[in-house]
Amino acid sequence: MATSLGIRGRVIGLAVVPMAIIGVLLLFQLIAGKIDDLDQSLRTRAAAIARQLAPAAEYGVASGNIEVLQSLLEKVAIEADVRGVAVFADNGQRLVQVGLGAWTEPAQGRLPTDRLHQIEYKDRLVYYAPITRTEVVVEDFNWVDEPTAQPGSTRLLGWVGLDVSRSATFKSQRDAILRSLAILLAGLGVSLYLAWRIGRQITRPILALTHTVSRIGEGHLDERVAQTGQAELGSLQRGVNHMAAHLQSMQDQMQEKIDQATARLVYQASHDALTGLINRREFEQRLERTLLSALQQDREHALCYMDLDQFKVINDSCGHAAGDELLRQLAQLLKGNLRERDTLARLGGDEFALLLENCSIPDALAVADTFRAEVQRFRFKWGDRIFNVGMSAGMVAINRDSGTAASLLSAADAACYVAKDRGRNQIHVYESTSHDLVRHRGEMQWVTRIQRALEEGRLRLSWQEIRRTDSVGEPPCHVELLLRMVDDDGSEILPMAFIPAAERYSIMPALDSWVIEETLRVCQRYLEARREQHCMFAVNLSGASLKDPAFRRMLLERLQENPALGPHLCFEITETAAIGNLAVVNEFIDAMREFGCSFALDDFGSGLSSFTYLKNLKVDYLKIDGAFVRDITINPIDRSMVEAIHRIGHQMGLKTVAEYVESAQTLAVLREIGVDFVQGNGVHCPEPLETLCGTA
Numbered sequence: 178m179a180t181s182l183g184i185r186g187r188v189i190g191l192a193v194v195p196m197a198i199i200g201v202l203l204l205f206q207l208i209a210g211k212i213d214d215l216d217q218s219l220r221t222r223a224a225a226i227a228r229q230l231a232p233a234a235e236y237g238v239a240s241g242n243i244e245v246l247q248s249l250l251e252k253v254a255i256e257a258d259v260r261g262v263a264v265f266a267d268n269g270q271r272l273v274q275v276g277l278g279a280w281t282e283p284a285q286g287r288l289p290t291d292r293l294h295q296i297e298y299k300d301r302l303v304y305y306a307p308i309t310r311t312e313v314v315v316e317d318f319n320w321v322d323e324p325t326a327q328p329g330s331t332r333l334l335g336w337v338g339l340d341v342s343r344s345a346t347f348k349s350q351r352d353a354i355l356r357s358l359a360i361l362l363a364g365l366g367v368s369l370y371l372a373w374r375i376g377r378q379i380t381r382p383i384l385a386l387t388h389t390v391s392r393i394g395e396g397h398l399d400e401r402v403a404q405t406g407q408a409e410l411g412s413l414q415r416g417v418n419h420m421a422a423h424l425q426s427m428q429d430q431m432q433e434k435i436d437q438a439t440a441r442l443v444y445q446a447s448h449d450a451l452t453g454l455i456n457r458r459e460f461e462q463r464l465e466r467t468l469l470s471a472l473q474q475d476r477e478h479a480l481c482y483m484d485l486d487q488f489k490v491i492n493d494s495c496g497h498a499a500g501d502e503l504l505r506q507l508a509q510l511l512k513g514n515l516r517e518r519d520t521l522a523r524l525g526g527d528e529f530a531l532l533l534e535n536c537s538i539p540d541a542l543a544v545a546d547t548f549r550a551e552v553q554r555f556r557f558k559w560g561d562r563i564f565n566v567g568m569s570a571g572m573v574a575i576n577r578d579s580g581t582a583a584s585l586l587s588a589a590d591a592a593c594y595v596a597k598d599r600g601r602n603q604i605h606v607y608e609s610t611s612h613d614l615v616r617h618r619g620e621m622q623w624v625t626r627i628q629r630a631l632e633e634g635r636l637r638l639s640w641q642e643i644r645r646t647d648s649v650g651e652p653p654c655h656v657e658l659l660l661r662m663v664d665d666d667g668s669e670i671l672p673m674a675f676i677p678a679a680e681r682y683s684i685m686p687a688l689d690s691w692v693i694e695e696t697l698r699v700c701q702r703y704l705e706a707r708r709e710q711h712c713m714f715a716v717n718l719s720g721a722s723l724k725d726p727a728f729r730r731m732l733l734e735r736l737q738e739n740p741a742l743g744p745h746l747c748f749e750i751t752e753t754a755a756i757g758n759l760a761v762v763n764e765f766i767d768a769m770r771e772f773g774c775s776f777a778l779d780d781f782g783s784g785l786s787s788f789t790y791l792k793n794l795k796v797d798y799l800k801i802d803g804a805f806v807r808d809i810t811i812n813p814i815d816r817s818m819v820e821a822i823h824r825i826g827h828q829m830g831l832k833t834v835a836e837y838v839e840s841a842q843t844l845a846v847l848r849e850i851g852v853d854f855v856q857g858n859g860v861h862c863p864e865p866l867e868t869l870c871g872t873a
Contacts, residue, residue, distance in 0.1 A: 215346045215349050215350065215353075216343075216346055219258060219302070219341065219343065219345075219346050220295075220302065222258075223258070223259075223302055223304055223339060223341040224293055224295070224304060226253060226256060226259070226304075226339055227293055227304040227305075227306040227337060227339045228293060228306055230249070230253055230262070230306065230337045230339065231306035231307060231308050231309075231336075231337045232308075233249055234246055234249060234264050234308055234335075234337055235308055235309070235310060235334060237249065237264070238264060238266065238272065238308050238334045238335050239310055239334055243272065243273055246264050246272060246273045247273050247275070250262045250263070250264065250273060250274070250275040251275050253275075253339075254275040254276045257345065258341050258342050258343075258345050258346075259276065259339065259340070259341055259342075260276055260277045260278060260301060260340040260341065260342045261274065261275060261276030261277040261278030261338075261340040262274070262275050262276060262278070262337070262338065262339050262340070263275070263278055263280060263337075263338040264308070264335060264336070264337055264338070265280075265335045265336040265337075265338060266334075266335045267333050267334055267335050272335065276340070277340065278303075278338065278340040279303075279340070280303070280338050280340075281296065281303070281305075288305045288307075288336065289307070290307045290309075290333045291307065292307070293305070293306050293307075294306075299343075300342065300343050300344060300347075301340055301341060301342050301343055302340075302341045302343065303338065303339070303340050303341075304338070304339040304341070305336050305337070305338055305339075306336065306337045306339070307333060307335075307336055308333070308334040308335045308336060308337060309331045309332060309333055309334060310331065310332045310334050382402075382405055382414065385402050385403065386402055386413060386414065386417055389401065389402040389417060389421070390417060393417075393420075393421050393424065398421055398424050398425035398428050399421075399425060400421060401418050401421060402414050402417055402418060404418070446458070446459075447459035449522075449523040451501055451504055451505060451508075451523070452504055452505055452508035452523050453508065454508050454512070454521055454522050454523045454529075455520065455521075455522045455523075456522065456523065456524075457522065457523075457524045457525060457530075459522070460520065460522035460524065460530055460532070461582055461586075463520055463532060464480065464532060464582045464585065464586070465582050467532060467534055467575060468575060468579060468581075468582055468585065470534075471575050471576050471577055471579060472577050472579075475576075475577055476534075476535060476576075477535070477536070477537055477574065477575070477576050478532070478533060478534050478535065478536060478574075478575035478576075479532075479533040479536050479537070479538055479540075479541030479572060479573070479574055479575060480530065480531070480532055480533075480572065480573050480574075480575055480585050480586070480589050481530065481531040481532075481533065481541065481544075481545045481548075481570050481571070481572045481589065481604075482524075482528070482529075482530055482570065482571045482572075482573075482586070482589035482590050482592065482593045483528070483529040483530065483531065483545075483548065483568050483569070483570045483593065484527060484528050484529075484568070484569050484570075484593050484597065485507070485527040485529075485552070485566055485567070485568055486566060486567035486568060486569055486597070486601045486602055487564070487565075487566050487567060488500065488503070488526075488527040488566060489527075490564075491503055491557065491559070491564050491566070495559050495560070495562070499559045500527075502557075502559070503557050503559075503564075503566070504523070504527065506555075506557065507552065507555065507566075508521075508523065508529075510551055510552070510555060511529070511548055511551070511552075514544075514547055514548060514551060516533075516544070518533075518534045518535065519531065519532065519533055519534070519544070520532040520534075530586075530589070531544075531545065531548065538572065538574050538606060541572060542572065542604060542606070545570050545572060545604050546604060548568065548570070549567075549568050549570060549602065549603075549604060552566060552567060552568040553565070553566075553567055553568070553602060567601055567602035568602065569593055569596040569597045569601050569602060569603060569604075569605075570592075570593055570596060570603075570604040570605070571588075571589045571590060571591065571592025571593030571594070571595065571596055571604070571605050571606075571607060572589065572592060572604060572605070572606045572607065573585055573588045573589045573592060573606070573607040574606075574607075588607045589607065591607065592605045592606065592607040593605070623674075623675045623678035623679075624678055624679075624682045624684065626662075626675065627662070627675055627678065627679055627684050627688070628684070630662050630663070631687060631688075631691065635662060635663040635664075636660065636661070636662055636663070636688075636691055636695075637660075637661045637662075637663060637669070637865070637866075638658045638659065638660060638661070638692070638695055638696070638699070638866050639658070639659045639661055639863040639864060639865055639866065640656045640657070640658055640659070640863065640864060640866060640868075640869050641656060641657050641659060641856060641861055641862070641863045641864075642655070642656050642856070642860065642861040643655040643656060643657055643713075643715065643834060643854050643855075643856045644854065644855055644856070644860050644861065645853065645854055646844070646847060646848045646851075646852055646853065646854065646855055647848075654710070654711060654712050654713065655712070655713040655715070655747075655854065656712065656713070656714060656715065656869070657715040657716075657717075657749070657856065658692070658695075658696055658699070658714055658715065658716050658866075659672070659863050660672045660688065660692055660717075662674075662675060680719060680721065683721060685719035685721040685722055686719075686721055686722045686725045686727070686728045688719075689717075689718055689719055689722040689728060690722075690728060690731060692716055692717075693716065693731070693732055693735065694735075696714055696716050696746070697735055697739070697742055699714065699866060699869070700714050700742050700745050700746065701739065701742060703745075703869070704741070704742075704745070711744075711745070712745060713745060713746075713747050713775065714745055714746055714747065715747040715748075715749050715777060716746070716747075716748060716749065717748075717749045717750075717751075717779065718748050718749065718750055718754075719751075719754060720751065720754030720755075723750065723754060723761055723762055723765060724761055729765055729768075732769075733768060736769075736772045736774075740772050740773075742772075743769070743772030743773040743774050744772075744773035744774075746769075746772075746774045746775070747774070747775040747776065747777055747797070747798065748769065748774060748775075748776050748777070749776075749777045749778075749779040749800065750762060750776065750777070750778060750779060750796075751778075751779045751780050755778060755794055759793060759794070762794070763793070763794070763795055766794075766795045766796070767795070770795075775797045775798065776795070776796040776797055776798070777796060777797065777798035777799070777800050777834065778791070778794060778796045778798070778799055778800060779800045780800065780802045780803075781799050781800055781801055781802060781822060782801060782802040782804075782805055782818060782822055791825070791829065792829065796831065797831065797832065798831060798832050798833070798834055798854075799822065799826040799831045799832070799833050799834065800833075800834040800835075800836055800856075801819055801822050801823070801833060801834065801835050801836065801852070802836070803836040803837030803857075804837075805818045805819050805822075806819060806835045806836055806837045806838060806843065806847070806857075807837045807839065807843075809843055809846050809847070810840075810842045810843055810846055816846065816850075819835065819847070819850060819852070820850050823850055823851060823852055827851075832853040832854065833852045833853050833854070834852070834853065834854040834855070834856060835847045835852045835854070835855050835856070835857075836856050836857060837856075837857050838855045838856060838857030838858075838859045838860050839857050839858055839859040840859045841859065843857075843859060844859060844860065
């Protein structure tokens with residue numbers, strides 16, 4: 178209860194409660210004293226009446242004069258509080274009585290004969306005073322002026338009974354209590370009023386302070402308290418106001434910083450940090466609005482998708498810092514050619530987009546060609562090197578027949594791809610009937626299907642034996658693991674259908690990573706099942722995966738976890754990928770050889786400089802391109818090529834493998850030439866992994 182009282186209630190309680198306690202205690206003390214005084218006064222007066230009445234009644238009792246006694250008692254009975262009075266003989270006989278009274282017979286009660294006796298009842302007091310006869314001896318012959326009385330003997334004549342009521346005393350007690358309570362309540366009321374006034378004066382500024390502090394706590398930092406107090410209270414009011422002013426100043430500063438940070442965040446959310454151009458998210462929103470205006474107001478706009486030519490050369494040869502600086506300079510160059518309503522954005526990497534509002538395709542082509550010419554004339558200087566870059570662009574019209582914003586971007590991207598494919602540094606306008614665009618869109622669809630297959634686990638591995646030409650009926654000891662995709666209807670899709678799209682759109686590292694993980698799992702289970710047989714598992718690696726540091730790091734980590742798998746792995750690298758990344762490939766081969774891995778150069782003979790680069794590659798197997806093997810029985814040139822490759826391979830200590838062996842005649846010719854291994858459907862058709870000793 179005390180915790181729910183406010184300051185004012187506590188101040189009032191502090192002033193009134195002690196006074197109330199003291200007042201009640203004083204009241205009890207006064208009432209008790211008053212009651213004692215009234216009772217004592219009644220007793221004293223009654224005792225005095227009884228004592229005076231006894232000698233007065235001596236004559237009447239001694240003479241037997243009842244009338245005298247009656248007259249005497251009537252005079253006594255008229256006294257206040259006297260209920261009754263009586264005179265008794267010495268034998269206890271009641272001689273006369275006036276008024277009420279319940280008497281104890283004196284003789285039977287054995288009352289004292291030499292003193293006043295009191296009997297106390299709840300509502301009355303009864304006194305018995307002895308009536309005695311005293312004989313006094315008077316000496317008549319005395320030398321002094323007055324005679325001297327000598328005490329003589331006393332004789333009991335009877336008793337005087339006096340019955341006194343205590344009701345008047347009780348009434349006086351009640352009246353005294355009521356008066357005292359009224360005085361106490363009046364005093365408490367006056368005290369309460371004075372305490373309320375004083376408490377109000379004390380608590381009003383405190384309550385004002387409390388309200389102000391509460392409002393400040395709610396965030397109303399402009400709230401102030403009136404400075405009406407003095408001394409400590411005034412100092413507290415000034416302190417609260419100073420605190421509020423300081424908090425408001427701090428809030429204003431913080432709000433200003435928040436506004437600035439918010440503005441920066443809003444800007445960063447819609448702009449590219451490197452070039453200052455709007456980013457892809459903001460550009461797509463503006464494209465949506467532009468498309469809506471074309472649909473509702475029948476306006477014509479144009480979208481141009483631009484991609485820099487030779488940017489990768491600068492980025493790879495000079496580093497990302499040079500690439501970033503080139504993008505910054507080109508962004509400033511392109512912004513200088515914008516019209517008022519045009520929107521230029523960086524979509525990512527070296528890709529830019531230009532939105533031309535209220536612009537026909539011929540006008541848009543003129544604007545885009547201005548951009549292309551500016552980029553072509555631009556020279557980028559980095560250190561002591563100077564580079565020139567180009568720009569390929571794809572354009573698509575935005576009208577009421579256009580699809581979604583995503584489809585517009587896809588169409589412009591496809592048109593840009595066609596511009597690059599046709600020689601770069603040119604602009605191509607999107608046409609839905611273009612053969613190149615159809616091919617590109619087909620590849621884009623494969624990208625989606627590949628990614629979905631990865632996510633849904635619809636990739637599989639098959640195996641095909643790579644058989645020695647001099648072995649017949651022996652268990653397979655060298656197999657190539659071949660990638661397959663399971664289509665939505667459950668059919669099997671061969672890799673030549675989706676690998677080109679995966680290579681073009683940089684999905685090969687993800688596919689190769691899956692193949693490596695699955696190969697290591699299969700190899701581990703095969704070894705656990707058949708430790709006495711040595712088997713080599715060959716897997717293909719793309720050039721994109723070889724150049725990817727993350728992929729190479731992943732493969733090294735897996736072999737470090739289980740180095741026993743290394744001698745059972747053979748990585749097949751295409752000739753094109755090896756020649757294009759010779760230093761990286763040799764570094765990778767050296768790292769893998771530490772784990773006992775082998776390497777094969779796949780599709781050898783398809784390149785223009787195969788023999789020139791062969792001596793610089795540290796491989797173990799030379800796989801002859803199937804284009805030479807397929808018609809070896811009828812084409813003497815193909816046979817000569819196979820013989821030359823096999824002879825050079827043996828001179829370099831390499832084992833040769835002939836691919837695409839489809840018939841027994843082809844196998845016989847290859848044995849005659851002396852090729853070490855053969856592979857193809859004529860030797861062994863690919864099978865699911867489940868058939869390879871039950872390892873899957």
